Each structure stands twice: as C-alpha cells, then as structure tokens.
Amino acid sequence: MTSYAGAAPSASDPELVAAVAQGDEQAVAEVYRRYSGAVWAVAQRVCGDRASAEDVCQTVFVDLWRRPERFDPQRGKLRSWLVAQAHARAVDVVRSETARQRRQERAARLAPTPPPSGDVEAASLLASLADHVRRALDRLAADDRDAIVLAYFGGHSYRETAALLGAPEGTVKSRIRRGLEGLRRLLEAEGVTL
Amino acid sequence: MSPVIGRQRSERHPLDDLAIYALDALEGDEAEEVEVHVAVCASCRQELAAHEDALGLLIEDGPPPALWEAVQSQIRADEAAPLNGTPLHPVGPGPARLDQSAGRRGMRRRLALLAAAAAVVAVVGVGVGTRLGNDGNGSGSLAGVSIDGPTVAVLADAHGADVARVVTNDDGDVLVLEKLPPLVSERSYQLWSVDGPRPVSLGLVGDGRDEAVPLSLPASTSKLAISDEPAGGSATPTGPIVASGAIVRPA
Numbered sequence: 175m176t177s178y179a180g181a182a183p184s185a186s187d188p189e190l191v192a193a194v195a196q197g198d199e200q201a202v203a204e205v206y207r208r209y210s211g212a213v214w215a216v217a218q219r220v221c222g223d224r225a226s227a228e229d230v231c232q233t234v235f236v237d238l239w240r241r242p243e244r245f246d247p248q249r250g251k252l253r254s255w256l257v258a259q260a261h262a263r264a265v266d267v268v269r270s271e272t273a274r275q276r277r278q279e280r281a282a283r284l285a286p287t288p289p290p291s292g293d294v295e296a297a298s299l300l301a302s303l304a305d306h307v308r309r310a311l312d313r314l315a316a317d318d319r320d321a322i323v324l325a326y327f328g329g330h331s332y333r334e335t336a337a338l339l340g341a342p343e344g345t346v347k348s349r350i351r352r353g354l355e356g357l358r359r360l361l362e363a364e365g366v367t368l
Numbered sequence: 369m370s371p372v373i374g375r376q377r378s379e380r381h382p383l384d385d386l387a388i389y390a391l392d393a394l395e396g397d398e399a400e401e402v403e404v405h406v407a408v409c410a411s412c413r414q415e416l417a418a419h420e421d422a423l424g425l426l427i428e429d430g431p432p433p434a435l436w437e438a439v440q441s442q443i444r445a446d447e448a449a450p451l452n453g454t455p456l457h458p459v460g461p462g463p464a465r466l467d468q469s470a471g472r473r474g475m476r477r478r479l480a481l482l483a484a485a486a487a488v489v490a491v492v493g494v495g496v497g498t499r500l501g502n503d504g505n506g507s508g509s510l511a512g513v514s515i516d517g518p519t520v521a522v523l524a525d526a527h528g529a530d531v532a533r534v535v536t537n538d539d540g541d542v543l544v545l546e547k548l549p550p551l552v553s554e555r556s557y558q559l560w561s562v563d564g565p566r567p568v569s570l571g572l573v574g575d576g577r578d579e580a581v582p583l584s585l586p587a588s589t590s591k592l593a594i595s596d597e598p599a600g601g602s603a604t605p606t607g608p609i610v611a612s613g614a615i616v617r618p619a
Contacts, residue, residue: 210432298562311426
C-alpha cells in the first residue's frame with residue numbers, strides 16, 4: 175500500500191533534500207507527495223502519451239534519490255527544478271530517434287502535402303492549458319507567445335519552432351527571450367508565486 | 369553585476385540562448401556552450417532559475433500519479449545493489465557541487481536516463497506487457513461506418529506523425545482513429561474545435577478501440593484537436609493534446 179503520506183510533512187524543501195542525501199526514503203516520499211503532481215503534469219503535456227510520461231516521472235524521482243547533490247537550494251526552488259528536470263527528459267523522449275524516424279517517414283509519404291502549420295499546433299497546445307496560464311500567455315504578443323508555446327509545450331527546438339512558424343531562427347530566438355521575460359514580469363505583477 | 373531583464377544583449381551573458389535553454393529548445397553545441405557558461409557565471413545561474421520559476425508557474429499541480437510504488441522499488445533496489453560498489457548515501461552531507469557533465473542535457477544524464485528507463489521496464493514490465501497485449505484489437509469496429517471518401521483533415525501527434533484523419537462520404541464526416549493507442553479504462557478521447565479563443569467540445573470519440581466515429585462538424589470548424597480526458601469528458605481540455613490538424617474542404 176502507498177505509504178508516502180505523512181513523512182516529515184513540516185520539513186522545508188532543502189531539509190528534505192538534505193535528508194534524501196542521507197538515504198532517508200521517507201524524505202524522498204515526501205518530495206514525491208509534494209511535487210509529483212507537477213512533475214507528472216509537465217511530463218504528460220510534453221510527451222503526449224501516458225507510458226512515456228510514467229517513465230519520465232519515475233526517472234525524475236529515482237534520479238533525485240541517486241544524485242540529490244544536483245539540486246542546489248541556493249539556486250532555485252525545488253518544484254521549479256523538478257519541473258525543469260521532467261521537462262528536459264520529456265523533450266528527450268519526443269526528440270528521440272524513433273520520433274525522428276517517424277517524422278522522416280511521414281515527410282516521405284506526404285511529400286506533396288504542406289506540413290501542419292505552427293499556428294494550428296500552437297492554438298491547440300494553448301487551448302489545452304489552464305485558464306490562468308492561457309490568460310497570462312495571451313497578454314504576450316502573439317508571435318512571442320506562439321514561439322514559447324511551441325518550444326515549451328510542443329517540445330520543439332528553436333530551429334524547429336522557426337520552421338513551423340516560417341520565421342528566421344534569429345527572430346524566433348529574440349521572440350522566445352522577449353516572451354519569457356514578459357511572462358516573468360506579468361506573473362510578478364500579478365503576484366503569482368510558487 | 370546581474371543580467372537583469374532588459375533589451376540589450378551583453379557580450380558576457382548569452383541571454384537569448386539562456387532563455388531558449390530554459391525551454392529545452394537549444395540543442396547540441398549551443399546547449400553545451402550555455403552549460404559551460406552557467407557553470408562559471410553565478411548571475412546567469414540566477415537568471416536561469418528565475419526563468420525556470422516562471423515556466424514552473426505554467427504547470428498546474430495535478431494529483432500525485434500512482435507511481436510511488438514503482439519509484440520505491442527502484443530506490444530499494446539501488447540500496448541493495450549500490451552503483452560501482454560504493455554506498456549511494458554516505459553518512460554526512462557531501463559538498464554541493466555543480467557537475468557540468470551531468471547538466472540537464474549532458475551525455476552522462478542521457479546514459480543515466482537510459483539505464484533508469486531499462487530499470488523502469490524491469491519494474492513495470494508486467495503492466496507494459498498487458499498494455500501491449502490489448503493493442504490492435506480494433507478490427508471489425510468499422511462495421512456500419514464507411515471510411516471511404518476524400519480525406520478533409522489529417523491530425524498529427526506531438527511528434528508530427530499522422531494518427532487520425534477525417535474523411536467525408538455519404539455517412540457525413542467520419543473521424544478515423546488510425547494510430548491513437550487504446551486508453552486505459554475510465555479515459556476517453558475528446559474532439560475539440562480550436563478555432564476560437566476557447567476550445568469548443570465536439571464530443572467524445574471513444575477510447576481508441578473504435579477506429580471510425582461518425583461526426584457532425586459545424587461548418588465554421590477549421591482546426592481540430594483531440595485530447596485524452598476522463599471517461600465522461602471535460603468542459604475544457606484537461607489532458608494532453610494527442611493530435612491536432614486543420615480541415616481543408618475541397619472547393
């Protein structure tokens with residue numbers, strides 16, 4: 175039976191990770207209780223399939239157990255760090271060789287048909303987000319927003335994002351930075367915090 | 369000096385690349401250059417953490433997934449058979465260190481990921497086998513619904529692979545779920561029009577075991593998406609978008 179609830183519930187995140195480094199299984203169970211919902215959410219959004227998301231989610235927590243020293247509490251928040259770990263692993267999954275192969279096969283099969291346009295994919299990704307997230311993203315310039323949505327939620331590299339949007343790579347780089355900085359300002363202004 | 373938010377690009381701080389790195393949208397040498405810089409630049413580490421905090425706010429907490437027992441099995445297996453014969457968790461805190469080779473996208477991490485994935489397969493192998501065993505059982509479900517006729521929409525998954533299409537014939541429009549995997553019980557695929565600012569539900573389209581679903585698409589619909597939802601459906605998409613594409617009607 176699941177027995178992770180109740181372990182060191184009052185400990186701070188850095189205290190928990192320090193306890194994980196000491197080999198305290200209950201501490202990693204408590205980290206799981208606090209943040210597996212967020213880790214799972216990002217893995218599922220980016221991977222798009224349950225089995226890969228499960229692999230990603232398990233790997234993130236097993237990795238925290240194996241190498242807790244990789245989290246530096248001076249640098250950032252545990253939740254953000256775990257979400258970033260999960261995102262990186264999920265992106266690895268979608269960019270795996272299998273995915274490349276499938277894309278090539280599809281391109282060969284559908285050569286005369288134009289590829290799906292980035293704005294359709296961005297619109298469908300955006301549509302799947304929570305209201306408050308969509309509201310924040312909608313306050314960005316549409317070009318900046320689409321670049322961020324395709325890269326972060328679609329798991330596309332900035333080069334792929336540029337191709338999907340039919341924009342120069344340098345332009346997309348600027349849009350991503352401008353959009354991300356804008357998002358930080360908006361979230362800060364609205365007092366949205368972790 | 370801190371690379372604060374601003375328009376000017378500093379020679380010393382690769383701020384464009386840092387933002388793209390935070391989105392995991394930088395690859396290869398470009399990603400490594402950022403990792404090397406971040407390893408030696410405290411202000412860029414801080415900037416990256418601030419980006420990650422903002423991105424983390426885009427992710428909503430869901431309920432914990434039912435994976436704890438699999439995680440627990442793995443960490444107990446680690447304790448029983450420590451890597452390299454050395455204890456995994458020595459007594460006393462180790463020094464905090466920034467291990468460049470174990471950066472988020474570093475080769476060592478990829479290898480660790482593969483090893484961990486192999487271990488996951490070992491732990492949940494029975495579950496995976498069961499899932500695969502249920503696959504490919506959709507034949508015969510096309511009975512009564514023709515899937516002939518011109519294709520008016522192709523829906524692709526996040527990898528760009530075609531997984532579903534819409535054909536039009538005497539039965540009206542028919543959604544053909546060619547390659548969407550069967551869902552676990554109590555989940556269903558739901559079709560959405562994503563033309564406007566908010567997605568509009570076009571109904572539940574089965575759990576991936578029925579391959580052809582007759583539709584009545586509003587004439588105004590031109591962009592479709594399919595998401596993975598609880599069996600009763602949702603008012604707005606809550607699960608991952610598994611396919612999307614545009615409708616192109618013949619003139």
